[in-house]
Amino acid sequence: MQLLQQTIEKIVCLDQKIAAEARERVDHLIKPAKSLGRLEDLAVQLAGITRNLKPVFDQKAIIVMAADHGVYEEGVTSNPQEVTVGQTLNFAKGITGVCAIGQVSGARIVPVDIGIKVEMPSDVGIIIRKVKNGTDNMAKGPAMTREEAIKAIEVGIEIANEEIKKGVQILGTGEMGIGNTTPSTAILSVLLRCDPLGITGRGAGLGKGGLEHKAEVIRRAIHINEPNPDDVIDVLEKVGGLEIGGMAGVMLGAAANRIPVVVDGFISTIAAIIAVGIEPKTKDYLVTSHASQEPGAKLASELLGLEPMLMMNMCLGEGSGAALAFPIIEAACSILKNMPTFAEIGMEI
Known part of the structure; x- marks a missing residue:
């Protein structure tokens, strides 16, 4: 808890003076006003x-948090839990989807075992920071203790600090964990105070009971x-x-160090909601x-x-969307660095 509190206390708002100067420059670059839209x-x-x-963001990394889920035993997915192990090993080998996209965008992939059910080898390029061997079955009781939840967040902070x-200079968040759309949807259902059925999706593969069974498991866990x-x-x-806790910690750690962090898809967005719920100023760095x-992704983004x-x-996860977004971020930096203003080239408008 001490590391989490120290990290929260370090998070400040964006530098409004520099942001205003950047806005002034962007508004006077040699282009029609607002013509580069959200890039500006x-x-x-x-x-x-x-x-x-x-x-400048020459050094990029995507931290991929890997963990298993006790709710798997409720049959919420058709994929074997062993896939969590196999794919985490594949991150270390550099052969997964995020690894392939990361090669294009120059991002290093950092796999972390924060809660895989089995013991992972420590000599293959996976960082072992296991809080516990998977969560407990949330359909029968809490997924973890409060202490374990805070520890997961603090592991994310520690990994972010180490990479920085x-x-x-910029981080992305990714995840691996068979069944993890179930807890993600449960979190969203609680925070939206809505029934889970309307926001429950297939994830990586539905179990035999389909969407209705998955939603009922979530409903039962909340009850x-x-x-x-x-x-x-x-x-x-x-x-x-x-x-999810680990990714939230990465976001808090990045914000405390004034480092932008790129949020991936649905599950990473849920982690972002947790991070911002802990310290609202974190949002400025996302x-x-x-x-x-x-x-549930659209509603999660809206929340x-x-x-x-x-x-x-x-809908792959892994941080694949974060890797894909890095070149756009570099393009935004490039317009500040490489486009002059009208005044700088002696043009009046």
């Missing part, structure tokens, strides 16, 4: 985050655990996942990448209050 807003945000009118010390929607850590504890195909940049019909 992104440039201003990045300048305000970094306190630099010409921000290595020179990383049994009574998570407090006014306390996001309580919600994470009761019906959440370790990787860049949302793509609109997931999961049914967060940030509109994703990309509509690519993706």
